[in-house]
Amino acid sequence: MRRWLAALSLTATLAADHATAEQMTISLSTSEIRIDSTFAGDMVTLFGVITRDAATVSRPEDYEIAxxxxxxxxTVVERRKDRIAFLWINNASETIIDAPSVYALDTSGDLTEISTGPLLARYELGFENIRLTYQNHAQANDPRAEEFREAFIRLKQDAGLYTEQFAGVSFxxxxxxxxxxxMWVPANAPDGRYTIDVYLFSGNALLAHEQGEVQIVKVGLEQFMFAASQEHALLYGLACVVLALFIGWLGGLIFRRD
Incomplete structure (x- = not known):
């Protein structure tokens, strides 16, 4: 019994040593991006360092980074247009819940070289592994909503909000x-909290994971207008009506023909 316990303890120790053999430290070029009326996009640069303890030998497989x-x-409502008679009208729809507004994946190589399919799916690495949930379906990525999923991802790609770079990480x-x-933050990126997850693989196994964070905030007139519309909705609406009437009156006065 004692031998069995000793062997179990040794196995647990070796597993713990293996789990902590590689450590990863990351640093971001900025932790906050400010959006104003002139914002045309910005770049966030990430640097990372992999360290091994003195007792760890070099691995036979190269490191891979995602x-x-x-x-x-x-939450987005994705609609499908169908032709009825001579008209194209919105027909079927799916409500996609809590989808990432921005998704940018950079890797050191092809996904097939980084890890196995189940691990890639677990960490949602790659467009085909993004886990989308729907309001009327209990199952994520329900096959019955596949056409809406494909349309959603395609529209995000067209808007520059979903990107993949399979050689975007370099040693x-x-x-x-x-x-x-x-990582490029496009001009149409929404404000809020952005997460950056960094995964270290070797031999298809996950060795380490670190996470960083970037805040995108509105400043200046954009922030004032947004805050006013949220905190003083009635006054904001009345001000918009008054401003529209004034502009209309001023336009009529300027272009009036006597």
């Missing part, structure tokens, strides 16, 4: 333990 940049969740300095990735 960096996943995700924006705040949003620098002639080493295999220092890497960088650059």
């Amino acid at each position: 960096v996943l940049f995700r924006g705040p969740p949003e 620098i300095g002639g080493t295999d333990n220092v890497f960088q990735s650059a």
